[in-house]
Amino acid sequence: MLVHLPLACTVARRPRxxxxxxxxxxxxxxxxxxxxxxILRISFSEHDRLGxxxxxxxxxxxxxxxxxxxxxxxxxxxxxxxxLVSELNHMFRETxxxxxxxxxxxxxxxxxxxxxxxxxxxxxxxxxLRAAIADDLNWLEANRSPADPS
Numbered sequence: 001m002l003v004h005l006p007l008a009c010t011v012a013r014r015p016r017x018x019x020x021x022x023x024x025x026x027x028x029x030x031x032x033x034x035x036x037x038x039i040l041r042i043s044f045s046e047h048d049r050l051g052x053x054x055x056x057x058x059x060x061x062x063x064x065x066x067x068x069x070x071x072x073x074x075x076x077x078x079x080x081x082x083x084l085v086s087e088l089n090h091m092f093r094e095t096x097x098x099x100x101x102x103x104x105x106x107x108x109x110x111x112x113x114x115x116x117x118x119x120x121x122x123x124x125x126x127x128x129l130r131a132a133i134a135d136d137l138n139w140l141e142a143n144r145s146p147a148d149p150s
Contacts, residue, residue: 036137040126048091050122057084058111058119061097067109092118
């Protein structure tokens with residue numbers, strides 16, 4: 001298994017604010033949000049990738065107990081959500097998400113203990129990545145062109 005960590009940085013722009021109350025509320029926040037955000041994606045092979053989208057899906061499944069509801073929360077079809085869960089379940093030796101078919105009592109889905117550990121470790125890797133390159137991100141931020149005013 002070949003694992004490489006491509007790194008992408010995206011520039012998050014704040015939405016325009018036209019409301020004075022919102023501007024005042026924002027001024028009272030403790031710390032500014034960083035505008036450069038590293039994105040962790042792990043490629044197991046040409047086709048198997050583990051990244052923030054699948055992790056967000058797992059979080060929604062954990063919260064809702066439903067693949068369908070998790071998909072809706074992410075504006076994706078049930079089929080797409082189900083395919084991503086299937087990919088996750090085939091990427092590892094252990095099952096990530098267990099599901100039950102609908103019926104009189106309805107279906108459901110839950111992360112397995114392995115799935116919970118996968119989610120916890122991935123979020124930990126993201127935190128470690130941000131901490132490891134914080135100085136470099138600050139340097140990039142200080143030296144990038146001003147944001148497009150339009």
